[in-house]
Amino acid sequence: MTNLTLVWARSQALTLRLLPSLPRFRHFSAAADSDGGGVAVKKVTRSNFEAALEDLRTRVRESDFVAVDIEMTGVTSAPWRDSFEFDRSDVRYLKLKDSAEKFAVVQFGVCPFRWEASQSSFVAHPHNFYVFPRKELPVHGPSSEFLCQTTSIDFLAKYQFDFNACIHEGISYLSREQEAEAFKFLSSEYLDGLANSFCNLEEHVDIPLVRTSDLLFSERMKIRFQEWRTAILRSSSKCCTYEGGADDNDTQFQTVFFKMRPAIKLNGFSSNQLKLIQLVLRKHFKDLVYIRVADENFSWQRRVVYVDSEEDKALLKKEVQEDLIRNADEKVRSAVGFRHVVDLLASEGKLIVGHNCLLDLAHIYCKFFGPLPSSMDKFVSALHEKFPHIIDTKHLLNSSQAIQYLMKNNSKSLSSAFYRLCHNVSSVSQNFTSNTYLRFEVQADESGSSCFKSGASHEAGYDAFMTGCVFAQACSHMGIKFDMHTASCDLIRNEKIKKYINILYPSWNSRTVIHLDTGIENPDSSYRHKYPVIIFSNIVLIWGFPSKFKPKDLKELICKVFGRDSVISVFYIDRTSALIQFSKKELVNDFLVSKDSLERNNDPVSVLHPLTKLLEGGNTCAADYDTYRDICATSASKILFAEQADSLGISWKTKVGTGSQDIQDASCNEKTTADNSLIKHASGMNKVLKSQSKHQPSCGDILDSLYVSKSLLGKAMRST
Amino acid sequence: MAASGAKQRLTGAVKQVTKSNFAAALQQFKAHIDTADFVAVSCRKTGDCSTSSLRHPWRRILPIDTPEIAYLKAKLAAESYDILQFAICPFRLHGSKVLAFPYNFHLFPRDELNLCMPSYSFSCQTSFLTSMAQEGFDFNACIKNGISYISRVQESMVKGRNPYPKIQPVHSCSSLSVVDSVFTSRIKSRVEHWWKACKDSNSKDDGALVKSLRKLILGAILFIEDRFRFRFISLLLISSTVLPKDNMESVQSTPNYPAELWAPYLKKFKTISHISDDLVPLVVPDKSGDPMAIYVVLTSSEEDKKLFMSEIQNIEDEQNLKVRGFREVIDVISSSNKPIIGYNCLHDFTFIHSKLIAPLPSTLGEFMCSLRLAFTNIVDVNHLSKEISALRKAKNLIAALSYLKRQFFVPIDIELPAEDEDYNNKAHGHNVLRITHLFATLCALLKLFPDGQIPLGQNIKAIEDYSNIFYPICVNLQESDDEELDYTMDVKKVSTDNLMFLWGFGHLTFKELKHSLQQVHDVFMNDFELQFMDKTCAAVVFSRSESADILLEEIRSGKFYSDSLLKKIPGLKAAGYEAYTKVCKLGLWEADLADSLENVTSKSNDVLLEPSAKDAYEVYWRNELAIDMNDY
Structure with a gap:
C-alpha cells in the first residue's frame, strides 16, 4: 500500500486535489455545525470490508488512541423513556438498557490517531x-x-444518511454467543445430513409407499439409476467418460464429477421425491451414495455419487465431512462480520475515546458481546473487562478547569467543542500559527478510490474524527506535550489525564459519575447541583388520571388534603402520569391509603373529598417509586406510560405499603376476566369502565372520526 | 393482448407517487376511482406476523388459532410495524378485459406536526427490509419523500392545532361584562380608526410599501410565499406576539394582551363585521389550538371579499391535505363505496385501520364493525380462490396465479395507462396488479358476471357472498423450510376442547417427547398428535374428546403432577386452550410461550382449567381459517 498523499486538513488546496470528483453533497443549516468538507472518511460496506479490516488492524495497532462513534435508529422507544431528573440510577440504567436492546446500530465510526513525531502532527484514519x-x-x-424512532430516522435523513447503502450493503455481525451457536447449528445440520446418507440399510425403517404415484416414481428411479450405473461401469472399463443420454430427464439428472467420482446432480425434485430416491438408493444400490452439499448461496445441492468399494465410500464420507466443516467455518467467520472490528478494538487494549459515549458503549456491548446485564455495576464491570481504558470527552470538557475556561460556557456538544477547540481543523480559511493548536492529518491511502467521502457531522466516521481531535487538543491544553522527540505518547499512563480515564457520566441530570474500574457511581463536584436532592422514598407514582390536570392543579389538590407544605414537587412523566415528591415519607403511605379508601367507599361524603377529582374516569392508579422502576423494566413500548403499566399486568389500583391493609392483590392479569368473584371488590364497577375505555381515545374522538366517514359517505351519495 | 403480454408491460406501468407529485396524482386518482368498478389494494410493510420469527414462532398466525386470536396477532403486528408502500389499483372489468390504473404511494410516518404522530416509533424486520432492498427499493427516497399521514382519530385530536389563519364563525354574544364591553369598544374604535385611515390612504396610493408589508406579515405566518396572491387591500394584526418594529401600520394599535386573554374576546368579533362589511376577521391559533392572534383584513369590494374568503379556504384545504397526507386517499376510497379487493385482508386491514382510521379495538367484533363503517365491501381474493379447490394449497399470490395459468385457459387482457415521465422502471407495487389479475381470472372462472357487465350500484350481488370474509394466511408449524414442499397438507378440523399445551419438558426433541408422553399418562396411549409452538412449548391434539377433559381434571385435582409423571418428565406442565387464549388477550407476547403460559396459569388456577364447553371453537390442526365479517 502506498501512502500517496498526506493531506493537511488545514490546507484546502491539497484537500481539493485529493477529492476532486466529490460534489459538495451536504449542506448545513446550523452555523455551529462544522463542515468537514475536506476530511476524507473511508466508507466501508460489505464489498470492501475484508480489505478495510486488514488495513484497520495495522492502523489500530500503531495508534495512540482510537476514537469511536455510532449512529443508531433511535434513542428512546417511548416518550416516557426519556431521561428525567426523577430517575434513580437503577431506572436510568433500565432506560439505557431498553434503548440499546431495541434500536439498531446503522453506522459505526472508528478513527485511529497516531502521533507522528517527524511531522509533529497527529495522523488520523477515519473509517465509516x-x-x-x-x-x-x-x-x-x-x-x-x-425499532426505529421516526424522529431519529428523519434526523439521519436530514444529515444525508445513506439508508440504501446501509440496508443494501451494510455489514452484518454476530455476537460471540451467536457465533458459537451458529457454528454448532451449521455443523450439526451438515453432519446430520451426511450421517443420513451413509447409514446402513438395516437401521432405517422404510416409509411405506402408499400412493400409486410414489410406487411408480420409485420404480422409474430404480430403472434410471440402474441404467446410469451400468453405463458408468461400462464406460469406465473402456476408459472413457460416460456420455449422458439425451432424454427428457436430462436437466434433472446431470452427470458431473464429484471428488473425482462420477455423480449425478439432482435438480428440480420435490422433497417427497428426494425422500423416495434416497429409499430406492438405500434399498437397491450399495455403491451409489446420496449426499447433500451446500453451495455458496447456502442452498443444498443433491448428488448421487458412485463409489467403487466400501473403503472408497468411507473415504468419500471423510472428504465430504471435512468440506462441510470447512464450509461452515468459513460461513460463520464471514457472518461474524463487523464484530471483528470490535474484537480488534478490545484485543488491542488501546485508549478508546468517545463523546458522551455511555449509550454507545451499551450498544456495543449488547450487539457484539452479549445480553446486557441486569444492573449498572454488572454492566460496567463487564465492559471494563473488554475495554480497560475508556475516556469520555464530554466528561473531560465538563470537569477540566482549563478547558472550561476555553469553552466559555458554550454548549458541550461535539460540533461546538470541535469548533471551539480545533479552529484550525474546522475552519480552513483562517491561518493559525499558534503552537497551541495541534495539527491533524487525515491519511487517505487509496487516493482516487471511490470509497472516500468527504466527512460531515452526524456521520459516525467524521464524528469519531472530531471526537479524537477534541480529545487530543484538550490533552494539549491540559499541558500534555506532544513534541518532535516523543515517538509515541503513552496517554493511558499519563498523570495529567489519568483522573479522567474510565469515568463516564450517565446523564445530564444525574450529577454523578460512574467509575468503570470499580463500578461505583458517586456524585461529582464538576456537575453543579441545579436541583434539590430527590428523596425517592418520598415519591408517589400516579398514572391513568384525566389528562386535563395540569401540574399546578395536581399540586393544589393534594395540598388541600395533606397540608400546604406536603408536596415538594410534581413531575409529569406524560399527560396522564406523574411522580409526586412529598415532604415526608409518611405522607406517601397516607396518600395511598386515603386514595384506596376513597375507592372502596362510595358514600356521598367521599364525593366531596378533593382527591375524588383525581380519580375521575376510574383509571387512576397509584404506587410507590419501586413500581415506577418495575414498569420501566417491562419490555413493551407503549406510547403512554399508563398503557405500559397495563402491560405489567397490574390489577390493583393502589399499592399500599407493607402495612396491615395489604390489599396488594398479587394475582396479576385479572382485569379481563370478569368472572373471578374474588377480585371483584369495590372497584369492580370501575374495572368494567376501565376495560372499555382504556387506551382507546375518548369516545368523542371515535365519534368524531366516525362522523367524518359518515359525512364523506353522505357527500359521495349526493355527488352520485 | 394476452395475459402474458400484459405482464411484460407491467414494468413501469405503476405510477409511483411521492410527496412531490402527490397533490397532482390525487386529482387524477379521484377521477379513476369515480369510474372504477373495483379497487384493489396491497401494502408493503416493515414487518408482518406471518413471517417466521425465530425468536417467537408462536406469534405468527397459526391454523390452531381461533379467529379472535388471529386478530390479536394481526393487531400486534399492525401496532408494531409500519407501512412503507401502499399500492392501489382502481380498475374496470368487462368480461376478460381489465382497465387498470395502478398507483403506488410511498409512505413514511414523518412527524409533520411535531406531535409524535402518526407514530413515535416502529419496528422493522430485517428480512423485510432486505427483500425490499433486493427489489431495488430506494429507502432514501422513501424516507425523504414519502408521504406522511395521520389517522382519523389522530386528526380529530389535533384539530385546530395547526397555526394557520381561519375564518372564525361569528357568534353573537349576549352578556358582556363591564370589562369586556370596555375592551370591545376600545378595540372597535381602534379598528374603525385604522379602517378610515386605510380608506383615505387607499385613494392616494396603494403604495408598494403597504403591499410589501402585507407580504411580510402574511408570508411570515402562512409560510406560503409566492403562491398566495395578495389581492386584498389592507390588513390589521392584533397580536400578543411582538412583531418587528417597522410594521408600523399594523402594530400601532396592538394592545399587548397575553395570549390566554384572547379566548373570551373571540366571540365578540361580531363588532368588527359591524363596522363594515369589507372587514374579515381571521384567527391564528397557536400549537395547542388556542387563538394566538387575530387579523382584521380589509377587502376592497364584495368580489374581493369572496375571492379572499375562497383563498383562505384553499389554504385551509391545502393545509388539511398536508396534515392528512395519504389519509386523503383512503378517504376517497372509503367514500366511493367501491368494492375493495385485497389479498390476505386481515393483515392489510388491521394495518389500514390502525394507521389511518383509529387505534385497533380489543376484540375482533369491534374491529369488524369499525372497519365496515369505513369500508362497506371488502373482498378477500384468498377467500374467493378457495372456491377452486386446488387453489387452497397456493400459499401466495404468485403460486395461485401460476397454478391458474397452468390449469386453465383464461385470457385476461389488462390494459394499463401509457407510461409517462412519472413512471419509472422500478418494479414496485406490482402485487396490486397481481391481485387485480387473480380477481379477474377468478371472476371469469366462477362466472360471476356472465354477461361481462358489472352492474351499477353499491352492492354487487355476484360478489356479495364473498365479501367481508377474511382468510388470514397462516403458516403450519411443522413446515420447517421452504425447501420442504408440503405434500401432506390435509384438512383436519379439531375442537379447541381437544387441544392442550405442554411445556416444561426441557430440551426433548419431538420424537423424545412423543415417546416419553406415552409413558407418562394413559391418555397418551391413545392416538394424539404433537406440534411444537416454539422451542419451549408444544400443542397436543387428542383424537378422543374425553382425553383432554381427563387431563384437565387431573391437573385441577393435582393428580397430574404426582409421582409417575414427575419421574418421567420432571417439570412438565399442561394447560387447556383457554390459557393460550388468555396469553394472547393479555398480550404477553414478549416471552417464550412456556413462560407466558406459566405466568397465566400460576396466577389463577381455577378459571383456566375449567373445560369451557360454552366457547369451544373449531380450529384447524393444519389448514386455514376464515373470518367472516358478516357475522359481526
Missing part, C-alpha cells in the same frame, strides 16, 4: 462502517427485528 443486522445464516441472527 455501514452496519445492518442482516440475517446471513439460517440461525439466530443479530436481531430479526429492530
